[in-house]
Amino acid sequence: MVTLKDIAEEAGVSVMTVSRVINNVSSKVSDETRARILDIISARGYVPNSFARSLSSRSSRLIAVVVAAGENVFRSPYNSNMIGYITHFVQERGYSVMLYTGVSDFKDITRQLRSWNVDGAIFLGIFDSDLNRIRQDNKIPLVFTDSYSTARQLTNVGIADYHGGEIGARHLIEKGHRDLIFVGSSIESPVLRERMRGFADVCAKAGATLAPERTLPDDPTKEQIIKALSWGNKPATAVFSTSDFVALNIISILSDQGLRVPQDISVMGFDNIEMGAISIPKLTTITQDIRKKAQYSVNLLFEHISNPDTPAQNVILDVHLVERDSVAAANSI
Amino acid sequence: MVTLKDIAEEAGVSVMTVSRVINNVSSKVSDETRARILDIISARGYVPNSFARSLSSRSSRLIAVVVAAGENVFRSPYNSNMIGYITHFVQERGYSVMLYTGVSDFKDITRQLRSWNVDGAIFLGIFDSDLNRIRQDNKIPLVFTDSYSTARQLTNVGIADYHGGEIGARHLIEKGHRDLIFVGSSIESPVLRERMRGFADVCAKAGATLAPERTLPDDPTKEQIIKALSWGNKPATAVFSTSDFVALNIISILSDQGLRVPQDISVMGFDNIEMGAISIPKLTTITQDIRKKAQYSVNLLFEHISNPDTPAQNVILDVHLVERDSVAAANSI
């Protein structure tokens, strides 16, 4: 292994001079010496040791991406895309990404962040209950996504979930639907709770019923869906799902039951994943701009890294309707 | 920041004793001392510094996952799933993952691997042309996936691509199809080339035509598909795509043209991604077991890490037909 010392000896200078060249403190080294050292570095294939550098400088140039989801994080196209974009933007700044998935215990998180002395971390899908412990234990810049924590001084990038729910309900009601199924109720996830609240508020105002029997969990079974369809005295005419992936699955299940979407029943999703643009029928959905969300998260993180006095910010990106083919006007009876 | 030294002072022992406790060299520390140190460690929230540890021990407990694909790696469900599973299995062994995406230059790879002194690396989608340079520059255990390099002593995990192509052609021919479109020709990718070779060989034997005009690239445009459909004097009755994602896109395009799958034309994919099981129609495809592939890659890597004398292995996982609803018998004319 080639070290600074080797280069210094070969160039007949001190290690400090070589160190300055590597770190581009060019103003302090003569052009001639500099060029000679650069030649030797490239000839010997010298690569600085990040561990030594981090140990003495106390900056790791490492960003942690911490994801709550377990073994197969990437089953979710949303997670996949977020992580992909975040990695891209972090690398663009010359930093490296450490990926932690399936993190269940906030103590683990702290152990990893500290042990690797990361310069910052971005969290996906962490439940708000652990958030304060994490912040308390880690005095580095942290960016959360989709948090509804009321903690002060929290930097977060989220989307207008409540508004998304409203848009969904409004669209279905405009299309004449009154007997609706909502998929994505959750007591654990504030994100889903907000989407549902927006949806339910619009329904209430419009006199549309959203029965508890037609409020299904996150990832409903075939049986739950079938039961909800025929509940009460009027069949449901539209389904709103809080995720595109689940919406596509529901369309598949409905199709297996001999129901055509949107002729017999309308289905609407949330996220605007790529598959929704090529599914049959093409999915009407609510878009969230994942690339932008990732970009904001990374930008905010680096703002805090370069200037610790940067005030905390809660950035809420807006969402909007993407009308495609999976929602039709309700049949008049 | 709490250090080994702090713990040692508080416990009234040397740093070596604390170091032994942390690294579980328990046989060499008295139970009493050990318990006392453990208490102090937990009370002070001590976390060992990975940089210091790695610098002196020359082992980083770091695995690099290097992916050729660019900005949005995770657009591909295959990549997403592979990376997700690999991360999971690596973490299970107490190692951390450094993710490098969009790597274009093998020199970059070398710089990163060396700089972080990673204990091993797994490569996805690296073209074989760089493979020898990478191996030459990095004397650590490396596992490649889907490589067709003829280099000796190469540890690789791949699948039976040729056989996959054969299975696809055989299935379509058995269903009575003779006028076929193949999607996924590539001069750069040996994986695709092998799938195509298997497909073409079976076609030739069965007297089915695979015209160059009906051999389309990896990710064909709508125009290319439409043109291929009506080429020659007999319309194509089946399409074979080397990726499920593209197959689903093709079904969507065909549907936009008023063609029903499989009544008017059959479509077959490759990979068995999750979406294929819920698409309309459900996709007939060739399965590759991504979880298993990731598991093998990680296992092989760690075998080589723990014992450098482990012989190189080229593991080829088999593939098989998953019959669903997107392929039907050809209409007799």
Place this chain on the structure above:
DNA sequence: CTGAAAGCGCTTACAG
């Protein structure tokens, strides 16, 4: 513009 000294927080190797 250049360098000698000290130190980052650990582990290795040796000694007792």
Place this chain on the structure above:
DNA sequence: CTGAAAGCGCTTACAG
């Protein structure tokens, strides 16, 4: 079972 010394490969802080 325990410890003193040296060193991993860099950077910081100071001096000239």
